[in-house]
Amino acid sequence: MSIKILINGAFGRMGQMTVKTISTHPGFELVGQIGREYDLQKAIKDSHAQVVIDFTHPESVFNNAYAIIEAGAHPVIGTSGLTLEQIRTLQDKCARMKLGGIIAPNFSLGAILMMKYAKEIVKYIPHVEIIEMHHDNKVDSPSGTALHSAEILGNSLAATNQPLKASREIIPGARGATHHGIPIHAIRLPGFLAHQQIIFGHTGETLTLRHDSIDRQCFMPGVCLACEKVVKLEQLVYGLEEILE
Numbered sequence: 001m002s003i004k005i006l007i008n009g010a011f012g013r014m015g016q017m018t019v020k021t022i023s024t025h026p027g028f029e030l031v032g033q034i035g036r037e038y039d040l041q042k043a044i045k046d047s048h049a050q051v052v053i054d055f056t057h058p059e060s061v062f063n064n065a066y067a068i069i070e071a072g073a074h075p076v077i078g079t080s081g082l083t084l085e086q087i088r089t090l091q092d093k094c095a096r097m098k099l100g101g102i103i104a105p106n107f108s109l110g111a112i113l114m115m116k117y118a119k120e121i122v123k124y125i126p127h128v129e130i131i132e133m134h135h136d137n138k139v140d141s142p143s144g145t146a147l148h149s150a151e152i153l154g155n156s157l158a159a160t161n162q163p164l165k166a167s168r169e170i171i172p173g174a175r176g177a178t179h180h181g182i183p184i185h186a187i188r189l190p191g192f193l194a195h196q197q198i199i200f201g202h203t204g205e206t207l208t209l210r211h212d213s214i215d216r217q218c219f220m221p222g223v224c225l226a227c228e229k230v231v232k233l234e235q236l237v238y239g240l241e242e243i244l245e
């Protein structure tokens with residue numbers, strides 16, 4: 001039996017690509033495509049959707065995810081902008097309902113592998129910073145991927161990440177923003193899609209992990225995997241890496 005899937009944010013860049021992917025996948029049935037002007041819970045009820053994919057806007061993502069869970073559908077959340085506190089609230093709600101779902105800051109395999117290996121490297125080289133580059137239409141910064149990477153790195157840090165000498169910012173923001181002790185620098189320019197470097201610094205050497213999304217197609221295998229897995233889960237997981245192995 002195919003899994004019934006509704007796409008929220010279906011008319012946006014990620015939404016359009018996801019519509020194409022889901023509607024041609026033999027294991028899925030696309031039961032709805034909706035956007036800002038629709039009533040999300042009514043659409044879920046009317047379409048009997050089992051899974052709802054959300055690629056909308058950072059300002060609406062928490063309310064959307066909450067509404068999806070309340071309606072008893074499995075959330076597959078790709079939209080950036082959720083805080084850790086909001087993620088915990090959604091996870092508690094799913095746990096109480098024994099409902100599976102995923103919040104994935106990045107659905108691409110390359111980005112997940114970058115984070116996996118960064119987690120190893122930081123144990124040996126604890127001085128690390130992140131540079132992320134995105135297209136100039138991206139509405140939030142830093143990216144969800146940069147935040148998630150900083151959380152993973154910050155939790156694995158063997159030693160302090162601070163430079164040996166304190167430096168004064170002549171212009172506020174020159175050293176980027178800090179999340180979980182990791183500096184993040186965000187670039188927004190035409191020509192980019194979604195890119196990230198994690199740079200490790202050691203005595204007399206640096207090591208750089210770099211990931212480049214050059215086509216939104218790279219997110220689609222991860223989206224499909226998430227849709228297949230969430231219907232078998234009984235909790236809301238954070239990060240595609242949680243369901244990869």
Ligand SMILES: NC(=O)c1ccc[n+]([C@@H]2O[C@H](COP(=O)([O-])OP(=O)(O)OC[C@H]3O[C@@H](n4cnc5c(N)ncnc54)[C@H](OP(=O)(O)O)[C@@H]3O)[C@@H](O)[C@H]2O)c1
Pocket residue numbers: 008009010011012013014015034035036037055056057058060077078079080081104105106107108219
């Ligand atoms: N997890 C990943 O791997 C991944 C990969 C790429 C992007 N993203 C994230 O996905 C999100 C969408 O990116 P995008 O490039 O597709 O953006 P986009 O092109 O702006 O598309 C967003 C769509 O959502 C609609 N929308 C806005 N608010 C809504 C609401 N409350 N309910 C329903 N629909 C709403 C927008 O409609 P209007 O045009 O009327 O505003 C638009 O059609 C962003 O947060 C981005 O960072 C995640």
